[in-house]
Amino acid sequence: MSLTFSRGLEDVIIKETSLTYIDGVNGILRYRGYNIEDLVNYSSFEEVIYLMLYGNLPNKSQLEEVREKLYRNFDVPKELISMIYSLPKGSNAVGILESAFGMLASIYDPKWDKSTDRDLAISIISKAATITANIYRAKEGLKPKIVEPKKNFAESFLNTVFEKSFSNDEVKAMDAALILYVDHEVPASTTAGLVASSTLSDMYSCVVAALAALKGPLHGRAAEDAFNQFVEINSEDKVESWFEEKIIKGKNRLMGFGHRVYKTYDPRAKIFKYYSEKLSKNNSQANIYYKIASKLEEIGIKNFSDKKIYPNTDFYSGILFYSLGFPIYMFTALFALSRVLGWVAHFIEYVEEQHRLIRPRAIYVGPEKRDFRPLNER
Ligand code: CMC
Numbered sequence: 001m002s003l004t005f006s007r008g009l010e011d012v013i014i015k016e017t018s019l020t021y022i023d024g025v026n027g028i029l030r031y032r033g034y035n036i037e038d039l040v041n042y043s044s045f046e047e048v049i050y051l052m053l054y055g056n057l058p059n060k061s062q063l064e065e066v067r068e069k070l071y072r073n074f075d076v077p078k079e080l081i082s083m084i085y086s087l088p089k090g091s092n093a094v095g096i097l098e099s100a101f102g103m104l105a106s107i108y109d110p111k112w113d114k115s116t117d118r119d120l121a122i123s124i125i126s127k128a129a130t131i132t133a134n135i136y137r138a139k140e141g142l143k144p145k146i147v148e149p150k151k152n153f154a155e156s157f158l159n160t161v162f163e164k165s166f167s168n169d170e171v172k173a174m175d176a177a178l179i180l181y182v183d184h185e186v187p188a189s190t191t192a193g194l195v196a197s198s199t200l201s202d203m204y205s206c207v208v209a210a211l212a213a214l215k216g217p218l219h220g221r222a223a224e225d226a227f228n229q230f231v232e233i234n235s236e237d238k239v240e241s242w243f244e245e246k247i248i249k250g251k252n253r254l255m256g257f258g259h260r261v262y263k264t265y266d267p268r269a270k271i272f273k274y275y276s277e278k279l280s281k282n283n284s285q286a287n288i289y290y291k292i293a294s295k296l297e298e299i300g301i302k303n304f305s306d307k308k309i310y311p312n313t314d315f316y317s318g319i320l321f322y323s324l325g326f327p328i329y330m331f332t333a334l335f336a337l338s339r340v341l342g343w344v345a346h347f348i349e350y351v352e353e354q355h356r357l358i359r360p361r362a363i364y365v366g367p368e369k370r371d372f373r374p375l376n377e378r
Pocket of ligand 1: 219220222254255257259260
């Protein structure tokens with residue numbers, strides 16, 4: 001039997017999917033055939049939830065049905081809220097999400113959980129909203145609060161986090177962010193979740209596996225790291241010297257730049273840029289960061305033109321979140337709140353249509369057989 005070795009599983013296909021199409025050369029991203037730009041401009045996160053889980057965009061009554069299911073499931077066990085509030089204030093937001101989903105995995109008996117249950121998938125998204133909102137609220141010393149239904153999911157979430165109302169532009173920007181982060185085929189987090197899902201583990205535990213992979217700086221945490229670069233640079237006139245020092249001389253990676261699949265501008269980054277520019281106009285500090293980011297983008301593209309490295313989705317998303325009032329420590333958790341939909345949609349698709357235990361091989365490169373020597377002879 002001949003085995004092929006692909007470091008980092010690069011270019012290895014692990015499943016068929018009808019969820020997300022990426023053309024990394026031309027910068028195209030579609031969910032179930034719809035261009036991401038159209039979904040952001042003309043639909044809502046709830047419509048995308050229906051699209052990903054049921055295959056088509058909903059009609060009015062189907063949309064009402066999905067909203068009703070989402071709104072019915074915002075509640076979480078009280079022990080979970082107590083757990084979030086019992087952690088030290090400095091706890092990592094994605095770590096808290098992992099603990100929360102681990103807790104849900106223990107509270108709900110897996111026998112009850114069907115790996116392809118769409119209602120369960122919807123309730124997971126609702127619970128992710130309440131958990132995420134309370135991560136912020138606990139860390140900021142605010143009282144716990146279950147998400148309260150408003151006009152749409154984005155508004156319900158924002159209102160619960162900050163207990164204030166937001167303009168239509170702000171709610172639309174949050175909704176856009178939720179849509180943009182939903183799915184991206186099989187990146188590390190989705191693959192990690194799929195590995196767990198292929199063992200027919202329960203959906204909550206599979207979300208924990210996916211979260212563990214999302215947490216890393218090469219994946220979900222890049223938005224925080226990208227934004228921290230803007231904070232470190234601090235003013236537009238220091239961008240060039242910072243780039244020279246940190247990236248060229250220091251040989252560091254420019255965070256929020258480069259992608260395994262896109263060899264052109266990430267289409268999500270274009271939309272994030274649009275919304276971050278729009279929102280940052282009303283927030284002077286965010287506007288400074290936006291100008292720094294634009295200049296850094298220009299220099300980065302010029303320097304990396306031979307390697308085809310461009311801004312990815314995480315380059316501008318932090319400015320959008322910051323403009324809405326979120327602290328940097330929340331950025332990856334906000335990514336997760338959206339991506340949980342992509343994860344569960346992939347788990348369902350895989351288990352329902354093409355299930356096979358994911359079990360790759362490794363090539364042994366260690367020593368030949370060695371004679372064992374007891375401890376007192378070594
Ligand atoms: N800054 C500087 N050089 C880079 C960067 C970057 N951001 N990304 C790639 N390169 C260089 C890399 O050094 C290598 O150069 P050389 O061939 O001279 O050794 C070449 O480009 C190819 O890099 P690679 O690491 O083999 O490419 P990859 O497909 O494994 O990288 C990546 C993908 C996302 C890990 C990488 O671009 C990266 O580290 N970017 C920064 C972190 C980041 O923004 N991550 C978010 C990814 S998108 C959202 C998400 O998935 O969460």
